[in-house]
Structure formats: structure tokens, C-alpha cells
Amino acid sequence: MIPNGIYGHYAGPVGVGAPIFFDTAFGSHFTDIDNNTYIDWMCAYGPMILGYGHPAVEKAAADQAARGNTVSLASPVLVELAEQLVDMVDGVDWALFGKNGADSTNLAVMVARAATGRSKVVKIDGGYHGTSGWMQEPDRPGVAAGERDQVISIAWNDAAALKQAIADHDVACFISSPYHHPVLADNEQPADGYWAEVETACRAAGVAIIVDDVRAGFRLDLAGSHAHYGFSPDLVCFGKALGNGHPIAALTGTDSMRQAAMDVFYTGTQFFSAVPMAAAVATLRELLVIGATDVMTDVGRRLSAGLVDLANAHGFDLVVSGSPAMPYYRIADPSLARREAFAQHSRWIKACVQGGAYLLSYHNNFVSVAHTDDDIATTLDIADRAFGSLRT
Numbered sequence: 595m596i597p598n599g600i601y602g603h604y605a606g607p608v609g610v611g612a613p614i615f616f617d618t619a620f621g622s623h624f625t626d627i628d629n630n631t632y633i634d635w636m637c638a639y640g641p642m643i644l645g646y647g648h649p650a651v652e653k654a655a656a657d658q659a660a661r662g663n664t665v666s667l668a669s670p671v672l673v674e675l676a677e678q679l680v681d682m683v684d685g686v687d688w689a690l691f692g693k694n695g696a697d698s699t700n701l702a703v704m705v706a707r708a709a710t711g712r713s714k715v716v717k718i719d720g721g722y723h724g725t726s727g728w729m730q731e732p733d734r735p736g737v738a739a740g741e742r743d744q745v746i747s748i749a750w751n752d753a754a755a756l757k758q759a760i761a762d763h764d765v766a767c768f769i770s771s772p773y774h775h776p777v778l779a780d781n782e783q784p785a786d787g788y789w790a791e792v793e794t795a796c797r798a799a800g801v802a803i804i805v806d807d808v809r810a811g812f813r814l815d816l817a818g819s820h821a822h823y824g825f826s827p828d829l830v831c832f833g834k835a836l837g838n839g840h841p842i843a844a845l846t847g848t849d850s851m852r853q854a855a856m857d858v859f860y861t862g863t864q865f866f867s868a869v870p871m872a873a874a875v876a877t878l879r880e881l882l883v884i885g886a887t888d889v890m891t892d893v894g895r896r897l898s899a900g901l902v903d904l905a906n907a908h909g910f911d912l913v914v915s916g917s918p919a920m921p922y923y924r925i926a927d928p929s930l931a932r933r934e935a936f937a938q939h940s941r942w943i944k945a946c947v948q949g950g951a952y953l954l955s956y957h958n959n960f961v962s963v964a965h966t967d968d969d970i971a972t973t974l975d976i977a978d979r980a981f982g983s984l985r986t
């Protein structure tokens with residue numbers, strides 16, 4: 595009845611021999627329908643940042659639900675959330691809301707086009723922004739040729755390629771995650787001076803800078819990942835963690851983009867649902883109180899350091915890339931071809947999952963503030979046995 599069964603981004607983990615359906619989820623754990631419990635380092639691909647069923651978030655959501663959710667009018671919580679985001683996020687003056695990250699990346703590109711009167715979008719090779727036509731890889735079916743013709747794809751950390759694209763085309767915007775977190779490849783930080791060079795090139799040509807912070811948002815810096823790296827985009831997209839699992843995404847922007855944001859037509863039947871907005875207000879408040887990025891960075895650093903030590907003890911080389919709260923792992927083995935090395939890495943991940951630590955083989959993992967010292971210690975025990983199993 596469901597084409598592909600578990601489809602889209604939830605299909606991947608199933609491929610490594612993981613459980614398929616959850617029964618319950620609480621804090622940093624979920625339990626599958628066969629009653630096996632896992633420490634969740636996938637965090638639903640990012641939305642879970644405070645822990646499943648977080649009391650303050652769920653109370654805010656329940657209180658709002660008792661008053662109404664999708665109603666014929668907006669709720670004042672819309673304004674509260676916009677004010678809170680504008681207060682928190684560095685350099686932005688307004689916010690608009692949708693449901694999924696792609697709502698905000700699509701809107702960001704529309705706003706940039708409206709602001710510049712140009713159409714072309716420069717993105718990064720392997721950069722993911724959702725599944726609309728312009729975001730799809732060129733070889734995927736179901737996309738009109740003209741949609742991809744509007745997109746120029748360049749390598750990460752290549753400011754010269756960006757300048758060339760701007761010189762050669764009618765570029766409206768440059769869209770990129772704050773650091774490069776592709777699938778199936780080590781994640782890469784910006785080179786020294788990269789974002790400053792991007793800023794200079796885009797400002798000189800009137801090209802809008804869009805930061806897609808849908809995945810990394812609130813895990814590097816609560817003021818937005820651009821604050822972490824020290825640059826000033828025109829538009830910043832959030833999603834995933836914003837509502838701790840409640841469906842909400844946001845586009846924030848500077849005053850220079852405000853008129854364009856007013857000119858474009860953007861809406862959705864569920865965009866004004868108040869429960870996810872109340873959940874988001876509570877999530878942001880809680881993240882601020884906890885000082886969440888420091889907590890997650892520390893947990894991620896300790897988990898990664900422990901895994902690297904274990905790998906060494908078993909004679910493996912575990913490469914850690916990305917950001918501490920979103921670590922990407924790869925067992926490097928120069929004696930193996932890339933495919934075999936990945937197969938070996940996947941066997942290790944599968945053994946971790948079967949042992950009760952839900953890690954991802956081909957994608958960055960996610961740390962939450964709900965992960966405890968016990969979770970780290972238990973994960974390291976599981977990973978130890980998993981490394982051992984690779985030698986048998």
C-alpha cells in the first residue's frame with residue numbers, strides 16, 4: 595500500500611539492518627515494537643534536541659492544544675515565536691513560518707529572486723536542501739529540465755568558483771549549509787576566510803546569501819550557525835530542531851529582504867497551526883536556559899573521543915568529521931577500496947545498532963541535551979563489542 599514501504603530518508607537506516615517501527619520514545623531513547631530499546635544518536639535526523647517527550651515542550655504544546663491549533667485565525671503565539679527568534683538569531687529582523695525545512699529553503703530562494711530580479715541559484719555539490727525540483731540531483735526522475743537549469747552547483751570551500759558563477763550568470767542567491775555535511779563523505783568545515791570571501795563576492799554583486807541552517811541550527815550556536823562562523827547572511831533557514839519534533843520551520847531574514855518577503859506569495863493550510871509554535875517557543879526557551887550548544891558539544895566530543903580510542907585499541911582508524919554535536923564517523927582503511935571500506939564501516943554500525951546504540955553509517959549523527967554520561971558509557975561498551983565483532 596505504500597510505495598517503497600519505509601520511503602525517503604527513513605529508508606536508509608532500515609538498510610543497515612535496523613528496526614523498522616518504534617513503539618515509544620522518551621528522553622534519549624526509543625523502543626521498537628519488539629520491545630528493544632536503543633540509545634538514539636540519530637535524533638530523528640535532528641528534530642530531537644531536548645529529548646523525546648520533553649516535559650516543558652509537551653506542556654506548552656498541550657496547553658496550546660487545549661486552546662486550539664489550526665483555527666480560522668492566527669494565534670498570538672505566532673508573534674511570540676517571531677519575536678523570540680529575532681531576539682535570538684544574530685542579525686535578523688523578521689521571521690516567517692512553515693512546516694518542513696524545504697518550506698524555508700524554497701521561500702528563501704523565492705525571496706532572493708524577488709529581491710534581486712534574477713533567477714539563478716548557486717548551491718554546493720552534494721548540498722541538500724529538500725526535494726523540490728531545483729534541489730534535486732540532475733539524474734533523478736520527475737523533475738522538469740528547466741528547473742535544474744536554474745541551478746549552478748560548485749564545490750565546497752571554492753570561493754573562486756562562486757566568483758566565476760557570479761561573473762558568468764544572472765545569480766540571485768548563494769545557498770549553502772554553514773559547513774558541508776553531505777552524505778557518504780567526510781563532513782568539512784569552512785576553510786579560514788571562506789565565508790568572508792563569500793560575503794565580499796556576494797555583496798559586490800548584490801547576490802543574496804542564504805544559510806541553510808535546517809540541519810545544524812541550534813547545535814553550533816543558539817544565535818545561528820553564522821554567528822559561530824562570524825559572518826552575516828541575508829536569509830537563514832531553520833527547521834528540524836526548532837520544535838523538538840513538532841512540525842515547524844522558519845525563514846528569518848534581514849531588513850534588506852523584508853520587502854521581497856512581503857511581495858512573494860507564500861502560505862500553506864497548516865502553516866498557522868499554533869501547537870508547534872508553542873512547542874517551538876518552549877524549545878528555544880529551554881535551549882537558552884540550558885546553554886544547550888555547550889552541553890551538546892561536550893557530549894559529542896566525549897562520545898567521539900571515546901569511539902576513536904576504542905577504534906585504536908582494536909587496530910582501526912575511526913575518522914571523525916563535522917561538528918562535535920553532529921559527528922560524522924568513518925572507519926578509514928587504505929587497504930580496502932572505497933566500497934569495501936564503507937561495507938566494513940556499515941558492519942560496525944549494524945553491530946552497534948543491534949547492540950542498542952542507534953548510529954548512522956552514511957550520514958552525520960546527532961547529539962541532544964538528553965544524552966547522559968550513562969548513554970555515552972553504554973554506547974562505548976556496545977561500540978567496543980562491535981569493533982571486536984569486525985575481527986571475527
Ligand SMILES: Cc1ncc(COP(=O)(O)O)c(C=O)c1O
Pocket residue numbers: 639693694695696697699722723724725771806807808809810833834
Ligand atoms: C541542510 C538541510 N536543508 C534542508 C532540509 C530539508 O528539510 P525537510 O526534510 O524538513 O524539508 C534538510 C533535511 O534533511 C537538510 O538537512
